[in-house]
Amino acid sequence: MRRFNTQKQTRKPVNDFAVRRKVLLAFMLGGMALLVGRAFDLQVLNKQFLKQQGDMRHVSEVAVSAYRGMILDRNDEPLAISSPVESAWVNPMELAEVAPSDIKQVEQLLGLSEGKIAKLIIPGSKRQFVYVKRRINPDLAERVKKLSIKGVYFDREFKRYYPAGPISAQLVGFTNIDDVGQEGIELAYESLLKGVTGRKRVIRDGKRQIIADIEAIKAPINGQNIKLSIDERIQYIAYRELQAGVIENQADAGALVLLDAKTGEVLANVNYPSFNPNMPTGTNKGAFRNRGLTDLFEPGSTVKPFVIAAALQGGFIKEGIKIETDGAYRVGRNVVKDIHNYGTMDLTQVLKKSSNVATSKVALTMPPKYFWGFYHRLGFGVSAGLDFPGEANGSLLDYHRWNNFAQATLSFGYGVNTSVLQLARAYTALADDGVLHSVSLLKRDEDTDEKRVFSSKTAKQIRSMLEHVVMQDGTAYLARVDGYRVAGKTGTVRKAGAGGYKEKKYLSVFVGMAPASNPRLVMAVMVDEPKAGKYYGGLVSGPVFSNVMAGALRVLGVAQDQVETMPLLLSNKTVQ
Structure with a gap:
């Protein structure tokens, strides 16, 4: 039988740790060499690159x-x-690392809707800048900054x-x-x-x-x-009184322009209704319109003084002329009418009673080219030159297209379109003895673009006639100013629409100047479609003129030129 040795044979282990140590040491030395080389490259050879990268951050x-x-x-x-x-x-990229509770806290402080900021965090998006709220109070900004939330700046x-x-x-x-x-x-x-x-x-x-x-x-x-050129004190008075006039007469709107009669500076320009420019968002854009500078309308009887001035200046009528009216005047197939039969009138009475018939007869004494040229020199049909956004040019029908009736209607303000500013500007020629002024919204000491449109004598004649308009039996007694002589003219204009002139819809206008002895101020007031019962210019716009002019003269310290004032007497029959 074969015998087995049951004792374990022991083998001597091979000692290979020395090789391993050498390999590991080689790797470590190689890595260190790479690090030293990279450091040398970045800090010595490519130092500028490293600096730029640091600066970028x-x-x-x-x-x-x-x-x-x-x-x-x-x-x-x-x-x-x-x-x-x-x-x-x-x-948004940085906000991805911010806790939702912190983001919600920012939203609450800034008054943002819940989730508005959180919705900006879109995985994979590269957006790095989004406004979340503009123009906030610095105190509120400091409260948010103290939260020290990453990604909010x-x-x-x-x-x-x-x-x-x-x-x-x-x-x-x-x-x-x-x-x-x-x-x-x-x-x-x-x-x-x-x-x-x-x-x-x-x-x-x-x-x-x-x-x-x-x-x-x-x-x-x-x-x-x-x-x-605006005087904010007068601007406030003008806005207050225009607002009161529009509300009292249940009108759609109103506009007012007040000029310095000697320099053409705009001292006040107000409109109603208005809006708050500190919070314009959501405002009806119609409220943004500066009606006094951009809106056009037919000026009605307020142009009659210029018809008389043109005829006197050109020698087509004499100062003492008497005119038969009879209440109506046939011009071709059409008839011009007055609200009353005023009989025979002199020129002062023509303006005092605002006779369409008499003014038409005066207008038809002048050649169309001459009449058109007079209106044109007064600034009708051309821009007033303010360079204001949307400023109106107006319109004036070319005289080649006139017939007698067109010329007659132009004499009482139909067929010509103007702005409140242009109308007030035209009256500076009456206020400053025949010198028409350019207008300016910037403060200036004198008007270097003024021009004479008729003689000083003619201007003074018309101004004297216009004082009677504001007397007790004139059409604008409510426009008088205690302590001052006032000269002016009313206008009651039927509004034009798509199908012609509208029934029972009017523009109430008054333009005047004070003190009449040596005018310092010229003002035009227009109230759009009064519905409270009164609509004549003297009854609706006249009181606005009176209150604003009184305040403006007081603010500017203009000396009075009239001691006695007449008692108030209202007569709707004489107001037009």
Whole structure:
């Protein structure tokens, strides 16, 4: 039998650790060499690259906002100013790492709808900048900043503020969310007001917050201030009284323009209804219209003084002429009518009673070309030259297309379209002894573009006649101003529509000047479609003129030229 050795045979282990150590040591030395080489490459050979990469993460350029220029009245009272605010924005890529509860807290503080910020976090999106709320109060911005939430940042901006609110809204206008002018003076002078944005280099921390300014790259250039001709004190009085007149007469709207009779400066320009330019969003765009400068209408009887002036100036009638009216006057196939048969009238009575018949007869004494030229020189049918957005040009039918009836109707204000501003401007020729003034919304000491349209003698004659319009038996007794002589003319105009002139729908107009002995101010008032029962210009617009003119003369310290005033006597039969 074969015998087996049951004892275990022991084998001597091979000692191979030395080889392993050598391999491991070689790998470690090689890795260290690579690291040293890479460090040498980055810090010595490519040092500039490393610096640029660091700067990209910690140094950046930011815009430096420029102040938008202020809009001031003639006495340096602010009508539009800019105040610093903050605008909140987020980096959606960074917000992905923020807890939903923190995001919700930001939404609540900023008054945002729940989930508005959270919806911006879209997986895979590369968006890094989204505004979430513009122009917020700096105090609120500080509260949000104290939360120190990654991905939520703020930029400095400016918000426009309008101290006068609705009083000067259509004139001054407003800016949009990006501080760009949208209406009025803000739009007209955008290039001067806006300024030029600057840039600077800053250091940011790991949360992208600016911790230090390094250098100014380009200094911001602030916008220019604009000084208007408007007197905010008079503007307030005018708005208050126009508003009261529109509401009392249940009218659709109203517009008023007040001019300096010697310089052509616009001292007041108000419209009603108005809006709040500090919160224009949601406002009916019709409220943005500056009706006094942009809307056209037929001026009615307010042009009659110019017809008389043209005929006197051209020698087509004499000052002492007597005119038969008989209540009606046939012109071709048409008939011109007065509301009463005034019988025989002199020129003063023609204007005092506002006779269409007599004015038509005077107009037809003049050649059409001469008559048209007189209207044209007074500014009818052409822009007043304010360069205001949407400013009306008006219209005046070419005399080659006139017939006798067209010429007759032009004499009492139909067939010509004008704005409240253009009408007031035309009256400066009567107020300043035959000199027609250009108009300006900017403050100036004198009018370098004035021009004479008729003689001083003619202007004074017409002005004297117009004083009788405001007397007790004239058509505008309610337009008188205690302590001052007033000269002016009423207009009651039927509104035109698609199918012709509308029944029982009128524009009530009054244009006048004071003190009549040496006029300082000229004012035109238009009330659109009064519905409370009264519609004659003397009854509706006359009281507005009286109240505003009294306040304006007082504010400017104009000396009185009349001591006695007449008692109030209303007679609807004599008012037109």
